[in-house]
Amino acid sequence: QTVVTQEPSFSVSPGGAVTLTCGLNSGSVSTNYYPSWYQQTPGQAPRTLIYSTNTRSSGVPDRFSGSILGNRAALTITGAQADDESDYYCVLYMPGGIWVFGGGTKLTVL
């Protein structure tokens, strides 16, 4: 069974930088899995931040960036703001048309 792993929680100071990561139990995350990142606040639908590893969705500030770091996908937020406090989900597109969501990271800005 394919499992996508994320840090359950993370905290960052206002104005600071944080990198959230996304791993795969069966090996390395690569661009071949088209990693994408979604932001979700309570009661709201997810919002697409990053797709295809490092492409920002329309309207997403350049404080958000995506990359591959080692064997994991990564979402880096620089200049963190209070309204960045959200849940962040990584999704991988696997062979065979399968989409696998990570468990999400709860980001606290304090």
Add this chain to the structure above:
Amino acid sequence: QLQLQESGPGLVKPSETLSLTCTVSGGFISSSSYYWGWIRQPPGKGLEWIGSIYYTGSTYSNPSLKSRVTISVDTSKSQFSLRLSSLTAADTAVYYCARQTPTAGNSWGQGTLVTVSS
């Protein structure tokens, strides 16, 4: 601008089958290279992919749900649908429909809460 809207019952009984429909506007449901999918989120928990239908008509589903999931599309109505059978309380969740593509991410509906209870 693409919009997706879920519709269906808010309450269903255990052992019954859930039927949800997603209506697509501002885009063509038969456009190439897109998947049309369903994702759910139990209260207080993370997102879970349920399944998707590709523009070719091929369907794909989460292995953990596969035997209970049916996804279909009605291009004449610009709608796609989910049927999830043999419901239990564990299927209580907000259900989202989405247009999915690896090269452009997801476009999401607003979600609809489905409660499984007698």
